[in-house]
Amino acid sequence: MQNLLKQRTKRFALDIIELVEFLPKVLSAKIISYQLVKSATSVGANYRAVCRARSDNEFISKMQIVLEEVDESGYWLELIQEKAWADVTKLLQEANELTAIFVSSLKTIKNKSNPKPTNKPQI
Template sequence: MNDQIEHPFELRERTKLFGLRIVRMFVALPKSEEARVLGRQVLRSGTSVGANYREAHRSRSKAEFIAKLGDCLKELDETAYWLELLTESAIVPPAKLASLQDETDQLLAILTTISKKSKE
């Protein structure tokens, strides 16, 4: 985890790849109305993580940086919620989203650590 904190470019790329995985997951969802409603929600929140992370690194102050990281965390938490709904509603088998859910959890942990350290 410390390696990610020390290399913001790698985390920038990782959040972008996360967004791409979300897009691919959305495209592969069943064509039911329920899947599309939940899918649009996870598409919105999951793809905004990388954009907010980039904005954080363009911030003009420490307070702005911390606020943008907070936006990243909020969107990641929301993404986790929609992924849970997709599996718990049996729209998508849990095994198909396990890796994406794991990446969501890892990004939450990394960005939480960065946020806490930034506030010190």
């Protein structure tokens, strides 16, 4: 699963880089393009750091950064969509799918790290 997500996050970044080459050359699009490339490439780079986490706490900390970056990427993509500069439906879908995967991973590791107490009597 890790290798698949490494590939998906890299593909996401590459697709974003390709997208911004075709956006209008007006100032607002340039600024949004810059921010989008920064956040989208950060998703993959930070996910690689997640894969090297040495503890659950480090995993959680780094995964939260990945989530922030993929969410930010989604925001910039929404602006591009609403400005009708490009059809970014597939990229938005990928951002949403990656977000769901990373949220699920975070929930799993948090539940593992903080098991809920049972109401069983102790003997």
